[in-house]
Amino acid sequence: MVIKIEGLDFAYGAGKQSVPVLKNINVTIQKGMITAIIGQTGSGKSTLVQQLNALLKPTKGTVQIGEHVVTNKTKEKELAPIRAEVGMVFQFPESQLFAPTVLEDVMYGPKNFGATDEEAKKAAKTALKRVGFDATLYEQSPFNLSGGQMRRVALAGVLAMNPQTMVFDEPAAGLDPQGQEELLNLLKSLRDEGKTVVLISHQMDQVLALADRVLVLKDGEIAADEPVDQLFSRPQSWFAEQHLDLPETIAFQKQLEEKGFVFDGLCKTVPDLAKAIKKQLDPTKIQTLGSTISENGEANHE
Amino acid sequence: MTDAITIKNLTYSYPEQGQLFDNFSLSIQEGEWLSIVGHNGSGKSTLAKLILGLLDFDEGEIRVFGQKLQLETLAAIRSQVGMVFQNPDNQFVGATVADDVAFGLENRQVPSEEMPAMIEAALKQVGMAAYADREPHTLSGGQKQRVALASILALQPKVIILDEATAMLDPEGKQAVLQTLKQLKERYQSKLTLIMITHDMEEAALADRVAVIDDGRLVENEAPRALFLKGQELAALGLALPFAMALQKDLAIDQPVYRTKQELATWLSKLKA
Ligand SMILES: Nc1ncnc2c1ncn2[C@@H]1O[C@H](COP(=O)(O)OP(=O)(O)OP(=O)(O)O)[C@@H](O)[C@H]1O
Ligand SMILES: Nc1ncnc2c1ncn2[C@@H]1O[C@H](COP(=O)(O)OP(=O)(O)OP(=O)(O)O)[C@@H](O)[C@H]1O
Ligand SMILES: [Mg+2]
Ligand SMILES: [Mg+2]
Secondary structure (H helix, E strand, C coil), X not given: CCEEEEEEEEEECCHHHCEEEEEEEEEEECCCCEEEEEECCCCCHHHHHHHHCCCCCCCEEEEEEXXXXXXXXXXXXXXXXXXXXXXXXXXXXXXXXXXXXXXXXXXXXXXXXXXXXXXXXXXXXXXXXXXXXXXXXXXXXCCCCCHHHHHHHHHHHHXXXXXXXXXXXXXXXXXXXXXXXXXXXXXXXXXXXXXXXXXXXXXXXXXXXXXXXXXXXXXXXXXXXXXHHHHHCCCHHXXXXXXXXXXXXXXXXXXXXXXXXXXXXXXXXXXXXXXXXXXXXXXXXXXXXXXXXXXXXXXXXX | CCEEEEEEEEEEECCXXXXXXXXXXXXXXXXXXXXXXXXXXXXXXXXXXXXXXXXXXXXXEEEECCEECCHHHHHHHHCCEEEECCCHHXXXXXXXHHHHHHHHHHHCCXXXXXXXXXXXXXXXXXXXXXXXXXXXXXXXHHHHXXXXXXXXXXXXCCEEEEECCCCCCCHXXXXXXXXXXHHHHHHHHHHCEEEEECCCHHHHCCCCEEEXXXXXXEEEEECHHHHCCCHXXXXXXXXXXXXXXXHHHHHCCCCCCCCCHHHHHHHHHHHEC
16 A cells, blocks of 8 residues: 655644645555654654554545545544554553553454454454563553553554554664664564555664664655655754754764774675774774774873 | 652552552752663663653652642643653644743733743744744754753753753754753753663763662763763663773773763874874
8 A cells, every 4th residue: 555645735723823844745665564764853743654654634635545535524433444454553642542451452452343352352462462561561551651652552453453553653663772673673574574664763763674764854844755765865963954963873984984994885784884994094003902992982102 | 969850669560560659769969960781671761751750659859959740740840841652642732833832821820921032032042933833743853952942941940851942952952952951051051950761881881879769770870081982881782882982991901990072082192103
């Protein structure tokens, strides 16, 4: 299922109170890929993704979600099937939790789409396991959980519904480092299963590691829409204009380039970067300097 | 040196779950910058809520600037400690952004003629002055976090506790907040104590000391320069290394030495063929 946005404008509220947010958006979200959406705080990322499952309707223009076309005039009752096809994990997970227990919360989606109790429970447990949620907490209220635990429940809620397209709004926020690593693997495996994944993230390293394509929003407009390698090959000054950072590995690579190191292509991971650096070091210098380096990176000459 | 916060032999369990803290002790010196890290559900937010007296502990004691935390001292202690909550929505009380900042000031009986200037200064500090009249719930995630921070900064508390207060900020916003905190530390020196709960190891590394909590136990408690040399132990605790240390580990060419990104770049340029 492809999602196609054409000529979209969006404003919150109407008349004098209206706050225009998105302007002239034309993008296509390809199926079976991970599309990342990045941009400064308030640039319109969360507003944009809420058009993808018709939680918000365009003020102007159209959003085509598979066979459904959503415009300003689309009736609420026509939107229900879209919600089954496009699942969404919100920026603040609390806002989507509601059931008396964790298990019931995650079972709600499948049941709502016609699964039996038994099937829903099975789907819920599989999903909770997949996000590394502690099984001893299944009967707890989802509100009596830590921030990262709530995040996992919200993620599981969408996984259990098994929609074709899944949208994640800052899913790593609140997860511990191990949880972030697991999330990365989860999103990759969803793509491998043929799902369409949309990811909003402020963590450029995550975007670099995961995304096939990246949309950059600036003040509600698309500033870039291109494959991830092409995007991160842009100069640092361009990222500064968007008020964005380069991923750590690439920023460090650039820092070393200024000191005379040479790399062919982008180093996407820390091990890759380490390998590329090591090739350029002088073994004899490592021998003599290696173990006698003081804390500030200066050699100790005794 | 006096303690800003002393926690001694603390015991606490939520009614719904088993024992979380059992005989937990930790002190934080006046003027110190402490990071608290640990896996999800390890007890960080709970500890912060206990310090603020939002939860009642079962045994042990908590002192804030020597004053024992109990019903009679609750108000006095809360006026010295400001906390930015993990979810800003749980913190908002005002109908507008400006009201929200004003609310805390009113609670501290700031004269009303002084308030507008203080509100504006606090919102400016986080780049949100233009949003003073907006309803907090209509803000974007990062904007909410900025306002939540402004509401606490306006109060100029002696102890600031930030519970993952930068998790939703964009890279620039995060840098700006950390810069603001550094400046405040410089200005107030020992008069400002900072406790930062975070999953971001770069951020944790800015502190004087990092406390690692694992299921309610204090398992590490030392300066970042020492802590981040313990790659294996940290991985076992579900933690990561700051970028420069992770890279250095993969380079595996010398004895472990703590280096920042800058230091690592300088050192590598010396080893270049
Ligand atoms: N309900 C609303 N009413 C009016 N304005 C709103 C509403 N919701 C969001 N906005 C505004 O729309 C703009 C875009 O918000 P959005 O939440 O899409 O940003 P974002 O890119 O997701 O930012 P962040 O990274 O901080 O989450 C912001 O300036 C925000 O203040
Ligand atoms: N209101 C509550 N009622 C019952 N149990 C709770 C409540 N809040 C938290 N807990 C439990 O207490 C433990 C510690 O939670 P806490 O929120 O302190 O963790 P945390 O270290 O802040 O985690 P995170 O990094 O995910 O925010 C968790 O197992 C959690 O499920
Ligand atoms: Mg957002
Ligand atoms: Mg917490």
